[in-house]
Amino acid sequence: MQRQRVIIRTIGVATAVALAATACGPQKTEPAGSAAAVSSSPTAGSSPEASPSTDNKPGEASASPSASSSASASASASPSASASPSVKQLMANGDENEQVRELQARLRQLKLMSVAPTGFYGSKTTAAVKSFQSKNGLNGTGGVDEATWKKIQGASKKPTADELRPSTVNEVDAPDPRCMQGRVMCISKESRTLAWMIDGKVVSTMDVRFGSENTPTREGVFNVGWKAKEWTSTLYHTPMPYAMFFSGGQAVHFSADFAARGYNGASHGCVNVRDKGKLSALFDQVQVGDKVVVYW
Structure with missing residues (x-):
């Protein structure tokens, strides 16, 4: 069956096709790694397990009972000899791995986080951990x-x-400051949400998912270059209904795979939306030239 493609754009057909050559589709699995794949996301690899740190306070290392000669030698030692080692972090801001996902799920159980686990350790996770530490007599790092x-x-x-x-x-995450003026699709990777905003006010919101580590969704400030109500990826041959292209072949579009599998899958760089009705309404409102902000 011949597919009708309806394209709303301000650029010529040849340019539109060239841009769409990088259009993305859903990834069934996330490949182990590719020499050509370069991630622009601020992620750190899986952190190694840190060895248990001591509970010694500064000076305690030389305070244990010993022979008089040992005590004398300890007393004359340099101050650094008695200092306790720095506490090693198992997880910290900027990490992204499955242990962080488990941490976030546990913090959600404790009512310290309201957003769904993403596996990325960002500002919301840092604030939740600080809150837990302050309530439990721990150093609030x-x-x-x-x-x-x-x-x-x-x-x-x-x-x-x-x-x-x-x-x-x-x-929905707190809007990035760059989203507070004009007509903006404000897209948070940490909360995995898209907020359609006009002059600082949220008009509608929806869940989204992004590309994998090997095919990341680009971050930054962009503009909608062109729109296509019906489109099929020329690289991955998958439907991309209600596509709004903002960075080369990367677009905001509906994903049937996301609707069916949720966060068990990923895109090839596009911003997938799983609520087709919400996206259809958004597609009618967004104009070519409107701003797109993608941020952590």
Whole structure:
């Protein structure tokens, strides 16, 4: 059946086709790694497990009972010899891995986070960890050392698969300052939401998902270059209804795969929306030239 493509754009057909050559489709699996794949997202790889840190306070290392000769030698030692080692962090701001996802699910159980787990350790996770630390007599660093992790594990239960990757609607993140003026699709990677905003006011919101580590969704400030109510990726041959292209072949579009599989999948760089009705209404409102902000 011949597919009718309706394209709303301000550029010529040849340019539109050239841009669409990088259009993305859903990824069934996330490949292990590609030499050509370069991630622009501020992620840190999976952090190695840190060894248990001591609870010694400064000076305690030389305070243990010993022979008089040893005590004398300790007394004459340089101050650095008695200083305790720095506390090693298991997880901290900027990390992205499955342990962070578990941390976020546990913090959600404790009512310290309202957004769904993303696996990325950002500002909301840092604030939630600080809150937990202050309530439990721990050093409020916002990072997770072994003492903090053990306390969180003791106060919560092992998350279920649904808790780690819920299909419920996500809470909208605080808008990036760059979203506060004009007509903007304000897209948060941390809360996995898109907020359609006009002059600083949220008009509508919807859940979104992004590309994998190997095919990341670009971050920054963009503009809608052209729109296509019906479009099919020329690279991946998958439908991209209600596509609004903002960075080369990357677009905001409806994804049937996202609607069916949720966050168990990923795009090839596009911003997938799973609520077709909401996106249809948004598509009618967004104009070519409107701003798009993608941020953590």
